[in-house]
Amino acid sequence: MTKTIRIGTRDSELALWQAHTVQKKLNDLGYKTEIVAVKADGDIILDKPLYELGITGIFTKTLDVAMIAGKVDIAVHSMKDVPTVLPQGIVQAAVLERANILDILVHKGSLDFLNENGIIATGSLRRKAQWLNKYPQHQVEDLRGNVNTRMQKLKDNPWNGAIFAAAGLERINLKPTEFVNLDWMVPAPAQGAMLVVAMENDNYTLDALVQLNDIETEICTHIERQFLRTLEGGCTAPIGALATYNEDEDAIVFKGNLLSIDGKQKFEIEKTVPINEWKKLGFLAAKEILENGGEQLMKQLREQLKK
Template sequence: MPNKIIRVGSRESVLAVAQTELVMETIRKNHPEVELELVTMKTTGDKILDKSLDKIGGKGLFVKELDKALMEGRIDISVHSLKDMPMETPDELPILAYSKRGNPFDCLVLPEGVDSWDHTTPAGCSGHRRRVQLQKLFGDVPIKGIRGNIHTRLNKLDSGEYGALVLACSGLARVGLSSRIHHVFTLEEMIPSAGQGILAVQGRKGEDYSWLMETDDPISRIQATAERAFVRTLDGGCSSPIAAYAQVSGQEVLLTGLYYHDPEGIYVTGTKTDRIENAQKLGETLAEELKSRFLCGCGVENGGL
């Protein structure tokens, strides 16, 4: 058990801090003897907001500074939105715990006081995954990229720059803004990003983190394993519109995935079930099956990009 202050690293945004506080609250509840100190920092991904992630280096830009602080011993653990983490993590900085999952789905947010989306006004989307699925639902609607924290995006929406936004339900809930949700997309409407709604706790290899045991949710771990294996098998980076969502029922996992092939602008979706102990294999197998379906043209749809 630690006999010193544990320094917990987080991005400095309101959402990141709120999420990190959730993890710290769980640690305090189960280990009141552990003293925690929040250490925030601005990552490269937070600083560069005028370019899309695929143009500036991908999701790794949200973890680079925190990884460096962990390696140098300036913090003892870091907390991330799992969906913002690269699919490959350094062996020396393993993911130690996965939080209980928040709402994994995306939602449509409208300007304050507006009851319906005027489809002649652009929807703000932060990535191709949402864009592909939004265009399937609404046809050839104008879609405009958007970056920045939740409050920045909402301010742009309310000022008239956008007619609607697509955001993660869990992020809005964690900063007390669930009332802004106009419509929650079902799994059939929009498959979430792998890991969406799950918080990941990262630390240094070989150290004693037994005090994190209660922070790790076994269901979230199974879901994360299947979803990330699916994306990793398809070489999905930050700019790739690959989506995955795992549902655990008893001893089985049902995985739903979307594979998008960029040069052709087409995609394919599918599902597969396996035992929970085979979560990683499930993700890899579904990925290979969807890739095969793409190659044979079976069930392929136009992605509209």
């Protein structure tokens, strides 16, 4: 059996870049593919409400619906945007080799404001919390939209800078010359990784995608997302996590944190374990944070985020 694999994607420049990257990899393996840009998510009638199917992600919902309705075969996402629990019938099919994991500060002019009062923009509670933890005298403005929109808003507003994921800007050649690597900021779980999902009963497509999977990235992002899931934080909670493989020691190095939105409270953990102990690393690290005061903070965060 052969078929054309329909690759579902949102229609932003970054989303299309990701879809075309997967398309080229599949084409190089001899598979036929087609890009399907999906926009509307409310016009598909399903047997069950979306919440019953576990469709929750603000950035992934449209493609989840299209897959379940049979309009596309796979979807390509920035992995950090994907909820830790996938909808019924949809499975993780491939995690591509990870790109740059860092957050960067794109700034305008001098960096003197770092030691004075300043205004920084970000739509991420994780970035906001970590920034205010380090620079409590600063003001943080909300910044939303796709990468291109956010870059334009930075130009149009009297802000000193804005925080972006380096990988997103690098992928579409938007990384400016005036930036600073925020190597002290713990990235979002799975930042810099691309995830391809497919239907669990589509063996042809699953067999194709497994050839794109990068095992090291798969393991590290699994640990980070397990940490996030155990803390019960959605994509919006101020949670950072990064797992890396140390080849010299054949070990996994993990760093994770949980902060209050204002950055005043911070729980963090660092662990190094032998590679054969990776499967529960994210879970155990999160449990340690919860037992040392993080559980109370998570309750407060859930109340705040409901409002």
